[in-house]
Amino acid sequence: MTFEEAKDKFIHTWGTLATQWGINRSMAQLHAVLLISPEAMSTEDVMEQLQISRGNASMNLRDLMDWGLIYKQLKPGERREFFIAEKDIWKVARQVAKERRRREITPVVEVLDELKAIPTDTPESIEFQRVMAGLSNVVSFADNTLNAVIKAEENWLMGQFLKVFR
Amino acid sequence: MTFEEAKDKFIHTWGTLATQWGINRSMAQLHAVLLISPEAMSTEDVMEQLQISRGNASMNLRDLMDWGLIYKQLKPGERREFFIAEKDIWKVARQVAKERRRREITPVVEVLDELKAIPTDTPESIEFQRVMAGLSNVVSFADNTLNAVIKAEENWLMGQFLKVFR
DNA sequence: TTGTAGTTTCAAAATAAATTGAAAGTTTAT
DNA sequence: ATAAACTTTCAATTTATTTTGAAACTACAA
Numbered sequence: 001m002t003f004e005e006a007k008d009k010f011i012h013t014w015g016t017l018a019t020q021w022g023i024n025r026s027m028a029q030l031h032a033v034l035l036i037s038p039e040a041m042s043t044e045d046v047m048e049q050l051q052i053s054r055g056n057a058s059m060n061l062r063d064l065m066d067w068g069l070i071y072k073q074l075k076p077g078e079r080r081e082f083f084i085a086e087k088d089i090w091k092v093a094r095q096v097a098k099e100r101r102r103r104e105i106t107p108v109v110e111v112l113d114e115l116k117a118i119p120t121d122t123p124e125s126i127e128f129q130r131v132m133a134g135l136s137n138v139v140s141f142a143d144n145t146l147n148a149v150i151k152a153e154e155n156w157l158m159g160q161f162l163k164v165f166r
Numbered sequence: 167m168t169f170e171e172a173k174d175k176f177i178h179t180w181g182t183l184a185t186q187w188g189i190n191r192s193m194a195q196l197h198a199v200l201l202i203s204p205e206a207m208s209t210e211d212v213m214e215q216l217q218i219s220r221g222n223a224s225m226n227l228r229d230l231m232d233w234g235l236i237y238k239q240l241k242p243g244e245r246r247e248f249f250i251a252e253k254d255i256w257k258v259a260r261q262v263a264k265e266r267r268r269r270e271i272t273p274v275v276e277v278l279d280e281l282k283a284i285p286t287d288t289p290e291s292i293e294f295q296r297v298m299a300g301l302s303n304v305v306s307f308a309d310n311t312l313n314a315v316i317k318a319e320e321n322w323l324m325g326q327f328l329k330v331f332r
Numbered sequence: 333t334t335g336t337a338g339t340t341t342c343a344a345a346a347t348a349a350a351t352t353g354a355a356a357g358t359t360t361a362t
Numbered sequence: 363a364t365a366a367a368c369t370t371t372c373a374a375t376t377t378a379t380t381t382t383g384a385a386a387c388t389a390c391a392a
Binding site: 021104117127128135138 | 256307311
Binding site: 209210220224225228245246247 | 370
C-alpha cells in the first residue's frame with residue numbers, strides 16, 4: 001500500500017466510522033485530513049481535497065472548533081484563515097470525552113434523579129424504581145470512567161507544568 | 167409527577183437519547199417499555215403503547231434480541247409470543263459494551279494496524295505514522311476499558327456460579 | 333467610499349434512515 | 363388439507379439529516 005492509498009483509506013474509514021457515532025461524515029473527514037496534515041490548511045484546501053462545498057466546510061470547521069479539536073491559525077501576510085488540528089491524540093480523546101459527557105451523560109443523570117423520586121405504591125411503580133436505580137448506577141459508572149480519563153490527563157498535564165518550576 | 171407521567175417521560179427521554187448514539191427511536195423506546203414492565207408483553211401490546219406499526223415493532227424487537235437485551239417468552243396455552251427485557255442492568259451494560267466493541271472498536275483496530283505498516287520517508291508520511299500510532303494507543307485504551315467492564319461482570323458471574331458447587 | 337478577498341448563513345435540494353402496511357410466510361388447531 | 367392466528371419481509375412512503383450554492387456579511391486595501 002502506498003502512502004497516498006493509506007491516506008485515502010484513513011480518511012474514508014474515519015468518515016464511515018464516525019457515522020456510527022453521532023458525527024457526520026464531512027466533519028470526521030475534515031478532522032482526519034487536518035490530523036494527518038503536517039501543515040495548516042485553508043478552507044479552499046480542504047474543500048478541494050474532500051470535494052465538498054464551501055458551506056459544508058465552513059459549518060463543520062466551526063463545529064470542530066466548538067469541540068476543541070482544531071484551531072484557527074493566522075499566517076502573517078495572509079488574509080485567509082488556516083486550520084490546524086490538535087495533534088496530541090490524548091488531548092483529542094479528552095476533549096471528546098468531555099463533550100460527550102456534557103451532551104449525553106449530564107442530561108440523563110438529571111432525568112433519572114427526577115424519576116427516582118416518584119412514589120412506590122403499585123407493583124409497576126416498584127419495578128420502575130428498581131430500573132431507575134439500576135440505570136443510575138450504570139450511568140454513574142460511565143460518568144466516573146469518563147471523568148477518570150479527563151482528570152488523569154489533566155493531572156498529567158499539571159505534573160508536566162509543575163516540573164518546569166521545580 | 168404521577169407514575170404515568172414518569173413512565174412517559176422515561177420512555178420519551180430514552181428514545182431521544184438513543185438517537186445521539188446510533189440507535190433508532192423505536193428500538194430505544196421498545197427497550198424502555200419492556201424494561202419497566204413487570205410483565206412480559208406481546209407485539210400487539212407494545213405496538214399499542216408506542217403507536218408504531220407491526221413491521222416496525224417486529225424488526226426492532228428482533229434487533230433487541232440480537233443485542234441480547236430482550237428475550238422471547240412463551241406462555242403456556244398462548245399462541246403468540248411475549249417479550250421480556252433483561253432486568254439486570256449491569257448485564258445490559260455488559261451486552262451493550264460487547265456489541266459496541268465488536269461493531270466499533272474491532273474494525274478500527276484492524277485498519278490502524280494495516281495503516282501503521284506503511285513506510286516513513288516523506289515528512290507527510292512521518293506525521294501520518296505519528297497519528298496512527300497515537301490513535302492506536304487511544305483505541306487500545308478504549309478497548310481495554312470496555313473489556314474490563316465485560317470481564318469484571320463475567321468473573322463476578324463465574325464467582326456466583328462456583329459458589330453453588332463449593 | 334468602493335472594490336476585493338474572504339467567511340458565514342440559510343433556504344432549497346439531495347441523500348440517508350426510519351416507518352408503514354399489506355402480502356407472503358409460519359405454525360398450530362381442527 | 364384448510365383455516366385461523368400470528369410473525370416476518372420488503373417496496374413504497376415518510377421523516378430526518380446532510381449538503382449545496384448563492385446571497386449576505388465582514389474586514390481590509392486602495
